[in-house]
Amino acid sequence: MTDTSPTRTAALWTLAALAATANLVTSLAHAGLAANLTTGLITLAALTALGARHQRGRRERA
Template sequence: MTTTHPKASDNSAAHTALWALVAVSGVANLVASVAQAPLLVNLATGLVTLAALTALGTRHLRARRTRV
């Protein structure tokens, strides 16, 4: 049985953009926490990070299902 793997170039721009968003929003959340920024800033950066990680996880699971 042969399994086919998606090419590395398939949606790699979206994958890279999501990881960049995770990194930037994670650092922003860290800075906001250390600087004791208002709660709204901490929540916003945390939610952006969570959304990007959720999107990455969803993409991974969908790609895994299509490989079989």
């Protein structure tokens, strides 16, 4: 059984929101490529983890 606790899901949503906001700020501020890539990859990783948790949860309910 996988852990689909609401606390971890909330933490992932928070991470995704903060990273997306940081990515927007670095883009608007014309920050360096490294900053844009880092915040974008963190956002992508958090959203991928949320998607994977969602799919695992659907499989367990079926």
